Amino acid sequence: MAVVATAQALLKEGVAKLVQLSGFSETQLVQLAVVAVIALGLVLLLNNVVATLRIPSIKVELTEAEANDIISAPKYTPGQPVDKDVVPCYDPSTMQLLGHLPAMSASEVRSRIARCKAAQKEWRTSSFAQRRKLLRILLKFIIENVETICRVSARDSGKPMLDAILGEVVVTCEKIHWLSREGEAVLRPERRSAGILSFYKSARVEFHPVGVVGAIVPWNYPFHNVLNPLTAALFAGDGLVIKVSEHASWSTGYYGRMISAALAAAGAPADLVQIVTGYGEAGSALVTGGVDKVIFVGSTQVGKMVMRAAADTLTPVVLELGGKDAVIVTEDADLDNLVQVVLKAAFLNCGQNCAGGERFFVHEKIYDKFLERLTPLVAGLRQGNPLGDAPVDCGAMCMPGLAEKVHGLVTEAVSRGARLLAGGVLVPSGERGGQFYPPTLLADVRPGMKIWEEEVFGPVMSVIKWSTDDEVVALANDCDFGLGSNVFAGSQARARSIASRLEAGMSSINDFATTYMCQSLPFGGVKHSGFDRFAGVEGLRGLCVPKAVAEDRFPLLMRSSIPPAWQLPLPPHAVAFGVSLVTMFYGPGLLYQARGLASLLHCLVFPGAYAKKKQGQQQAARAGKAKST
Numbered sequence: 001m002a003v004v005a006t007a008q009a010l011l012k013e014g015v016a017k018l019v020q021l022s023g024f025s026e027t028q029l030v031q032l033a034v035v036a037v038i039a040l041g042l043v044l045l046l047n048n049v050v051a052t053l054r055i056p057s058i059k060v061e062l063t064e065a066e067a068n069d070i071i072s073a074p075k076y077t078p079g080q081p082v083d084k085d086v087v088p089c090y091d092p093s094t095m096q097l098l099g100h101l102p103a104m105s106a107s108e109v110r111s112r113i114a115r116c117k118a119a120q121k122e123w124r125t126s127s128f129a130q131r132r133k134l135l136r137i138l139l140k141f142i143i144e145n146v147e148t149i150c151r152v153s154a155r156d157s158g159k160p161m162l163d164a165i166l167g168e169v170v171v172t173c174e175k176i177h178w179l180s181r182e183g184e185a186v187l188r189p190e191r192r193s194a195g196i197l198s199f200y201k202s203a204r205v206e207f208h209p210v211g212v213v214g215a216i217v218p219w220n221y222p223f224h225n226v227l228n229p230l231t232a233a234l235f236a237g238d239g240l241v242i243k244v245s246e247h248a249s250w251s252t253g254y255y256g257r258m259i260s261a262a263l264a265a266a267g268a269p270a271d272l273v274q275i276v277t278g279y280g281e282a283g284s285a286l287v288t289g290g291v292d293k294v295i296f297v298g299s300t301q302v303g304k305m306v307m308r309a310a311a312d313t314l315t316p317v318v319l320e321l322g323g324k325d326a327v328i329v330t331e332d333a334d335l336d337n338l339v340q341v342v343l344k345a346a347f348l349n350c351g352q353n354c355a356g357g358e359r360f361f362v363h364e365k366i367y368d369k370f371l372e373r374l375t376p377l378v379a380g381l382r383q384g385n386p387l388g389d390a391p392v393d394c395g396a397m398c399m400p401g402l403a404e405k406v407h408g409l410v411t412e413a414v415s416r417g418a419r420l421l422a423g424g425v426l427v428p429s430g431e432r433g434g435q436f437y438p439p440t441l442l443a444d445v446r447p448g449m450k451i452w453e454e455e456v457f458g459p460v461m462s463v464i465k466w467s468t469d470d471e472v473v474a475l476a477n478d479c480d481f482g483l484g485s486n487v488f489a490g491s492q493a494r495a496r497s498i499a500s501r502l503e504a505g506m507s508s509i510n511d512f513a514t515t516y517m518c519q520s521l522p523f524g525g526v527k528h529s530g531f532d533r534f535a536g537v538e539g540l541r542g543l544c545v546p547k548a549v550a551e552d553r554f555p556l557l558m559r560s561s562i563p564p565a566w567q568l569p570l571p572p573h574a575v576a577f578g579v580s581l582v583t584m585f586y587g588p589g590l591l592y593q594a595r596g597l598a599s600l601l602h603c604l605v606f607p608g609a610y611a612k613k614k615q616g617q618q619q620a621a622r623a624g625k626a627k628s629t
């Protein structure tokens, strides 16, 4: 209160002085201040408008299948024999054939890496302002073309438009926004303490571009999976060679043209980004083809192969692998709110999410109520072609054979006692019209079932009953994967305490996977979900070589030189000098340090004493030896 009163008194005094000096009345001064604030606001607004208008716009022509929801195209049947040099592209919701892309050979991949390397040599010296310009050009294009971007992703991967907005566009915009605002500060040289003995040095870490990043990505988010490594790598000054999945390559036609146009508009070298299409062999060639760092996003099984191959060339790898995230619900959680959240956790992108909710641990006190609320909602989800006439909540499975694999896990669980409350029926492929698997609700899932252990990567909500916090932590940790985790509880402290005991790379409290919306945070897992981090401060710095630099802080006053006691040939007091120095600098407490200082001074003042001491010791040793023989 006293502080407020003093501030008020000072303000009054200041205003009175202003009135006296300016000749204006108090009211006129207030009016002037308001006008000044409005004028400043207008200037800032105008500045923002001009800056936005000055961001170059890019144009990308569209093909018929990119521009329209309904198209006419022949049907495709997966597994149909095709030339091994091509990748067939089809819409998994309608099975319409969209075209073929080249399955690149190892030599083609190596030549792409070489082109990227040459371009990166130029880009590595670009300013942060130029890199931000590139990001803004991309952002402007994305905002002006959200629907087309989503349509193209929906056609290629089978996801509904809203799922594309959330999973492809929002996260990409968030990433660009974070990189533009905070990226430069993250990559600026960082001061570090120089230590005790080097107290006269200045130490820092400089973040230099790693070179060419080789990214290998899956099919679940064809837009974000490309833009995610691209924006970070280019902002770090790297080039990017990206191998997209053979199950979602068609969209790279449109996204690739967008990237080329953005590079040109930003004045960046055209070869800085290379998109590789093809199968596993092309990915394998990328790992061993001379890139400076590999970011692999995909299954645990292929991740192990990538790591083995990278060992040969000592290429560093980041592994972002499978997940089987736990969603824990305590008895006092806000059920009304979380019902819609858990539906998104399980069924967004038809469950084809690395950090999707797969295991729903619900407290025994609300277990039945939870299932009662969820059953009609899951059963009522509408599924079909996202670009068709009827509205849909769930789309198709992007990868051929995934619906059958998911169904196998569901039927095995049911045969072992799980209760099927919704979905779980696989319509014969001829009648489905696309690669669909229905949203499925399974209760009473238990250890011993395959679905307990294996990643589903599909639209299945497995519900598990628990009674104590210790039990739910043990159940959730009984899993090979450890990517994300989510805890819902009435008490935030309890949720935090449960989350802190979960073996996972990420935890969202009273929310689902929200850590990914905070793009300053690292993304990645533990156990079979991989290691190292992509995204966030750690991920951005991971795209750089963290170079340690130390130099004299005051070069005119003090610089490193070898003290006489350590100059070659070594004098007899060299070791004693070293021992004294170590004791003086690192002694645990003043007593030791004073002892070190005293012995150091002794070394410096009476260096000859050590030669005599040594001589005496050697004579005594010789005399002792003669006596004993």
Ligand SMILES: NC(=O)c1ccc[n+]([C@@H]2O[C@H](COP(=O)([O-])OP(=O)(O)OC[C@H]3O[C@@H](n4cnc5c(N)ncnc54)[C@H](O)[C@@H]3O)[C@@H](O)[C@H]2O)c1
Residues within 6 Å of the ligand: 216, 217, 218, 219, 220, 243, 244, 245, 246, 278, 279, 280, 281, 282, 283, 284, 285, 287, 297, 298, 299, 300, 302, 303, 305, 306, 319, 320, 321, 322, 323, 353, 354, 355, 399, 455, 457, 483, 529
């Ligand atoms: N942790 C994450 O960030 C994250 C994100 C999305 C998906 N995923 C995981 O991805 C998996 C689904 O994707 P998928 O089926 O495309 O995975 P996948 O491992 O089969 O394929 C991923 C990529 O690796 C390539 N590839 C295949 N064999 C290769 C080899 N020998 N060497 C190099 N590259 C090779 C593929 O062509 C594809 O581009 C799931 O397990 C999912 O959890 C993880």
